[in-house]
Amino acid sequence: MSVRENQLHFDTLKVKAGYDPKQHNNAVSVPIYETASYEIGTAERYDRLAAAEESGYLYSRVSNPTIKVLEDRIAALDHAEAAVAVGSGVAAITFTLLALAEYGGRILTTYQLYGGVVHHMNYLLPRFGVQFDKVENGSSVEDFEKAITEDTKAIYVESVTNPMATVTDIEALAELAHKHKIPLVVDNTLPTPYLLNPIDHGADIVVYSATKGISGHGNAIGGLVVDSGNFDWNNGKFPQFTDENIAIKGRYDNGRSYLEVFGRAAFAGKIRTDYLTNFGAALSPFNAYLILLGIETISERVQKQVRNAHQIAEFLESRPEVEWVSYPGTSYYKYNELAEKYCPYGVGQLFSFGLKGTEENIYKLVNAVKVFSYQLNLGDARSLIANASRTSHGELLPEELKKADIPVNAIRISIGIEDIRDLTNDLAQALEIAFQDTASEALASEGL
Ligand SMILES: Cc1ncc(COP(=O)(O)O)c(C=O)c1O
Known part of the structure; x- marks a missing residue:
């Protein structure tokens, strides 16, 4: 879109954001790019793409033009810096928690969560070195504060909880998280961006199961990781964003950090470059199209x-x-x-x-x-x-x-x-x- 997206309102962004027909043969509806790979052109261009010195497409596990429209549209609706679409809501949550707790960190959360992630948190992720602390009363900021330790790397909550529809005090938890130099992660699946914008209330990262109300027609499994761009990863607690990273090494240098390469979108950059690239769980372009269609009438x-x-x-x-x-x-x-x-x-x-x-x-x-x-x-x-x-x-x-x-x-x-x-x-x-x-x-x- 050529008009400034940040001046437009939700109902316009939901049908327009992230898409410029002129870049797609003037197609009005977002085309489905069903391609695994892209012609690179020259070996020099490959080097520039791999080093993130030029933006473009290499392989659809990592990025794809249809999926990019979905990512940019969600980022616009959520007032975020960037978003990454993945194969399911569970993949969005897993990638986010693993990325935050690299080097064996702890995540502070509640018992009031979608059941599917509970098993994950109780048994599976601890085997990967991620530990969880849970507060019983998800509305008590004092209980959260008492449970924070040196190793706590994030607070993770659902904005409106599944299945009891309890509402979380996002502002209070964001304030607490920031006091302890950690991000607040909010699963905003239930209210969708239409009913609640967690980033406006201080959340740093938002995750979605796009399988649910965002797409709204029960026809596609998908997930989204949304990066507000507001968190300061350079506060000493998150070397995974500030250390040199071999994945984005240029031809003649020893590697640069995610913060250097992606700036405010460092979290989204890491999810794409480390997690989507290496752990897979990519969304299909067709599912991105279905989710975009659902968003048009959200x-x-x-x-x-x-x-x-x-x-x-x-x-x-x-x-x-x-x-x-x-x-x-x-x-x-x-x-x-x-x-x-x-x-x-x-x-x-x-x-x-x-x-x-x-x-x-x-x-x-x-x-x-x-x-x-x-x-x-x-x-x-x-x-x-x-x-x-x-x-x-x-x-x-x-x-x-x-x-x-x-x-x-x-x-x-x-x-x-x-x-x-x-x-x-x-x-x-x-x-x-x-x-x-x-x-x-x-x-x-x-x-x-
Ligand atoms: C709140 C919430 N988050 C995440 C998920 C997982 O989403 P998906 O089924 O797309 O992996 C669900 C699934 O029911 C959910 O209810």
Whole structure:
């Protein structure tokens, strides 16, 4: 785009940022560059590309013109310096944590995290020398501060947590992290850049599962690492950014540091040059195209999802079979103030609720839905439901669920863009089936 992108608003950037048709045969829609490799031209040009003295494409594991549009568009939407697209949300998180904790560092986090990364943090990453400290109360800045050690290399949190939709105090944690000269990393998958901009609140690195609300159609696995460009890597705690690096050695020099080569985009540069290049997990250009297509309508889609989610939360709260609903505005929800501050247009489309009754009732409910589907994605245009403690958070031990404040009877739903009447009718008929044998006696004994 030739106009200054930083003067444009979100809804314009979501369809335009990062793409100049003149550089792509005037194609209006972003072309899909399905190529593994690129003609380099001359041996001298190869040397310049490898030494990062000239920008251009060598090989699509490292960079690709379709993927670059996605990276630049996300960087624009998040007010960031740069972004790197990778093969999945988990790859984005893994690369980020490994890059920060190189040389055996510690990462400080909470129990309130997507279940898939919990196993990772408990068992796998420690074998690579990365250790994790977890605070029980993710809203207590004091607890975070007490847990920081000399070796802590970052604080890692979800902006809105999966599956309870609790909102994190990003500004307070950013202030704490910066006081200790470490970056704040925020997984902003649930609210998406449309509902919350963590960098505006002080976050240094943002990660996404682009599989979810960003693409919004449940058709592509992808991840994004977003570098604010604001963190000072030259503070003595992060030699991996300041030491000479053999990966970006020029023909006649001994190597330069990521900070020297990439400047404010040093973190993104390292993720691309070290992690994407060496560990793989590259996004496919076709998936980048699908994610870009999803981003073009993110505001319109998420607005409707938030409206639907709000009505479904109210509907569920009014039902006698439902014990609690974890969504802003309901009687159970404890994070209303933070939700108002950080997500004034809504926390998103994902939340949880608990049934009175037993696991049998939960099984019957998820088996009885017809419009909702029983599956493990979220942020999809279609509504979905799952018993969280056995599925998305099945990795958590009972005591970890407790520490994460996730009741064992939590049923996670992600609300889509269907007609709200069909969604409420579907849940109503499923609740009736779930309780048809026990309803009269059990609910009557509770005076309902
Ligand atoms: C908050 C959050 N972050 C990251 C991920 C992982 O994303 P992916 O499935 O794209 O690897 C998920 C997946 O559910 C998630 O909910």
